[in-house]
Amino acid sequence: MKLGKLTRKLEDFLDADARERKEHRDEMKVLLRKMKDKEKSLLAKALVEFDEKKLDALRKQIDMVHAQRKKGINALKELTKKRKQ
Amino acid sequence: MLKRLQLPVVLLLLAGGFWLSPDFKTISAGVAIFLFGMLSLEQGFNAFTGGLLERVLKRATSSHLRSLGFGLVSTAIMQSSSLVSVIAISFLSAGLISLAAGIGIVFGANLGTTTGAWLIAGFGLKVDIARYALPMLVFGIVLLFQPGSKLKGAGSILCGLGFLFLGIHYMKEGFEAFKSTIDLARYSVSGYPGVFLFMLTGIFATVVMQSSHATLVLIITALAAQQITYENALALAIGANIGTTITAMLSALNATAGGKRLAGAHLIFNVVTALISVALIFQLVELVDWSAAKLGIASTDYTLKLAIFHTIFNLGGVLIMLPFITPLVVLLERVIPERVPEVDQPRYLSSASAEFPDTAIEAVKNETQRIFDEALDIIASGMGLLKDASSSKVWLATDFKGKPLLGEGSIDAMYEKHIKSIYSAILVFISDTEFSRKEGHAATLQWLREANVQIVEAIKDTKHLQKNLQRFMVSGNPDIRHGYNTIRQHVAAIIQGILDIRLQEDGVMDMLALDALKLTIDEHRTSMADEVTWLIASRKISAQMGSSLLNDSAYAHDVSMNLVTAAQTLFGAAEPELLSAARAVTLDDSDRGEILDETT
Numbered sequence: 001m002k003l004g005k006l007t008r009k010l011e012d013f014l015d016a017d018a019r020e021r022k023e024h025r026d027e028m029k030v031l032l033r034k035m036k037d038k039e040k041s042l043l044a045k046a047l048v049e050f051d052e053k054k055l056d057a058l059r060k061q062i063d064m065v066h067a068q069r070k071k072g073i074n075a076l077k078e079l080t081k082k083r084k085q
Numbered sequence: 086m087l088k089r090l091q092l093p094v095v096l097l098l099l100a101g102g103f104w105l106s107p108d109f110k111t112i113s114a115g116v117a118i119f120l121f122g123m124l125s126l127e128q129g130f131n132a133f134t135g136g137l138l139e140r141v142l143k144r145a146t147s148s149h150l151r152s153l154g155f156g157l158v159s160t161a162i163m164q165s166s167s168l169v170s171v172i173a174i175s176f177l178s179a180g181l182i183s184l185a186a187g188i189g190i191v192f193g194a195n196l197g198t199t200t201g202a203w204l205i206a207g208f209g210l211k212v213d214i215a216r217y218a219l220p221m222l223v224f225g226i227v228l229l230f231q232p233g234s235k236l237k238g239a240g241s242i243l244c245g246l247g248f249l250f251l252g253i254h255y256m257k258e259g260f261e262a263f264k265s266t267i268d269l270a271r272y273s274v275s276g277y278p279g280v281f282l283f284m285l286t287g288i289f290a291t292v293v294m295q296s297s298h299a300t301l302v303l304i305i306t307a308l309a310a311q312q313i314t315y316e317n318a319l320a321l322a323i324g325a326n327i328g329t330t331i332t333a334m335l336s337a338l339n340a341t342a343g344g345k346r347l348a349g350a351h352l353i354f355n356v357v358t359a360l361i362s363v364a365l366i367f368q369l370v371e372l373v374d375w376s377a378a379k380l381g382i383a384s385t386d387y388t389l390k391l392a393i394f395h396t397i398f399n400l401g402g403v404l405i406m407l408p409f410i411t412p413l414v415v416l417l418e419r420v421i422p423e424r425v426p427e428v429d430q431p432r433y434l435s436s437a438s439a440e441f442p443d444t445a446i447e448a449v450k451n452e453t454q455r456i457f458d459e460a461l462d463i464i465a466s467g468m469g470l471l472k473d474a475s476s477s478k479v480w481l482a483t484d485f486k487g488k489p490l491l492g493e494g495s496i497d498a499m500y501e502k503h504i505k506s507i508y509s510a511i512l513v514f515i516s517d518t519e520f521s522r523k524e525g526h527a528a529t530l531q532w533l534r535e536a537n538v539q540i541v542e543a544i545k546d547t548k549h550l551q552k553n554l555q556r557f558m559v560s561g562n563p564d565i566r567h568g569y570n571t572i573r574q575h576v577a578a579i580i581q582g583i584l585d586i587r588l589q590e591d592g593v594m595d596m597l598a599l600d601a602l603k604l605t606i607d608e609h610r611t612s613m614a615d616e617v618t619w620l621i622a623s624r625k626i627s628a629q630m631g632s633s634l635l636n637d638s639a640y641a642h643d644v645s646m647n648l649v650t651a652a653q654t655l656f657g658a659a660e661p662e663l664l665s666a667a668r669a670v671t672l673d674d675s676d677r678g679e680i681l682d683e684t685t
Contacts, residue, residue, distance in 0.1 A: 031666040031667060035597070072670040075670065
């Protein structure tokens with residue numbers, strides 16, 4: 001490992017705020033992955049659903065997960081921006 | 086009076102002892118430093134309990150053997166069976182683990198504590214451990230001054246280990262110097278009288294120091310300095326094992342029935358093991374000699390032989406008692422029954438569950454879950470809904486002619502019986518919890534407090550709604566009846582939705598899925614407003630009826646929204662590691678408004 005990278009890692013380890021931010025980023029990434037899987041599975045269900053009422057409910061859920069993912073992606077971008085500053 | 090005199094007498098005796106013998110002073114200082122080290126170690130491990138212990142415990146207590154393994158490993162790492170027992174009582178009180186799992190942990194802790202004797206006899210006495218203690222203290226203090234709680238925790242652990250080593254060093258020095266002035270070995274007593282006398286001494290020393298580990302270090306260092314005989318040291322070790330239960334008993338005094346049962350199991354295990362060891366002590370000594378020969382340990386190395394003895398008698402106890410865990414649970418549940426009060430009382434909130442942040446949060450979460458379930462029943466009953474606990478299905482209650490049946494019990498009475506005392510206890514518990522001011526835990530407790538407030542609000546709104554519901558559900562006007570039935574159907578659908586999502590048991594994903602119910606609630610509010618306007622405009626209902634229906638649909642909206650928001654907190658708390666991320670993505674009013682605008 002190069003000296004620069006090593007010192008940055010050490011600094012990250014010793015800086016409690018930086019470590020906390022990294023934890024938040026990692027948590028958000030895990031959650032976004034879960035939400036992406038959920039959205040995919042809902043889309044797959046919607047493709048084979050012919051009942052109009054159930055299809056409506058599925059559409060609502062897809063819209064909701066999509067909006068939640070959008071919020072999550074924006075939050076992750078913010079966290080990454082803070083890290084670079 | 087006697088209690089008030091206790092401390093001054095102890096201090097005077099100690100001061101007198103220090104004045105008479107500088108060696109006694111060194112040994113006492115060693116014990117004090119050792120105990121301080123244990124406190125520091127405990128403080129350090131507490132810094133790492135934020136979610137970690139909870140996660141480990143859930144996986145590690147699924148079977149008797151796993152619980153045993155957890156007790157063994159955690160005690161070997163933390164070097165304190167008392168601490169692990171207190172943790173087990175605390176986790177049991179908070180409802181995190183079952184009694185059988187707690188008993189398994191306590192059995193394992195007894196086995197894990199034997200590693201201490203091996204460490205001290207095999208390493209502590211053979212190596213100059215004071216040389217390791219000093220750098221540990223320096224590094225520990227440097228870390229203690231760092232801002233992060235994890236670094237502080239690591240610092241406390243290093244300092245704790247350093248003090249433990251330093252304490253052992255002073256005890257060793259003290260006993261060696263003591264030998265030149267007084268030979269304590271002259272007071273040895275052989276045979277069974279000696280066994281009983283020294284066993285009682287071991288119990289007394291451990292009760293005073295509240296640490297069998299400290300007693301064991303004293304025994305080993307005294308044995309190494311030949312201040313006590315090998316035979317008496319064995320009896321002292323047995324006594325220390327009984328004395329160690331005192332910490333668990335003290336901790337269980339204010340614990341729930343579960344905590345008391347676990348402390349009882351701890352006492353039974355240690356006393357039974359001690360009685361068997363006393364009865365078979367001479368056979369055990371032969372077994373130790375044989376094992377020492379097999380392990381290549383010199384027959385004169387009494388400290389290591391003591392470690393073997395300590396391991397054998399604890400292992401024997403575990404092997405004998407392990408098949409009896411289930412009968413022990415049955416016995417303890419019969420001897421220490423759960424009191425059934427007239428008004429529902431908290432089951433998980435106790436000073437034992439307030440010991441650690443994880444257990445405190447779990448206790449509040451479990452109590453909140455209890456009042457949430459009770460609230461669903463009260464609301465369902467108040468709105469004339471039937472709720473089947475086994476199939477988790479909700480439907481409108483009607484009589485054989487199709488007329489609605491509203492619950493007969495008063496909402497106030499049900500609130501007083503099932504909710505009020507638990508709710509008050511939760512609020513007091515949260516405000517009394519010292520670490521509630523720490524970031525992270527504070528946020529979770531804050532959310533749980535909010536959830537409780539929302540649950541109580543939902544009940545109050547149902548009470549307001551019930552008045553008109555009872556009046557208009559028997560009205561001759563079919564349109565107003567239909568309007569109120571729509572409200573009932575809506576609340577039933579929301580409760581059903583919550584129960585369905587809960588069945589998925591998918592942590593924060595359940596929490597996020599509940600946002601869909603919030604969208605339904607928003608939609609219902611808009612559609613109800615439109616319907617009421619149309620009903621009034623077409624003269625189907627009077628303006629007075631319309632205003633009542635509008636007010637009550639607002640109450641229904643609040644009931645539903647409060648229930649869903651409280652459920653989000655509860656479901657999310659099941660996966661604390663992703664909770665803050667999930668909170669950041671849940672949809673607020675304006676997000677939901679945008680989605681509804683797009684779909685319409």
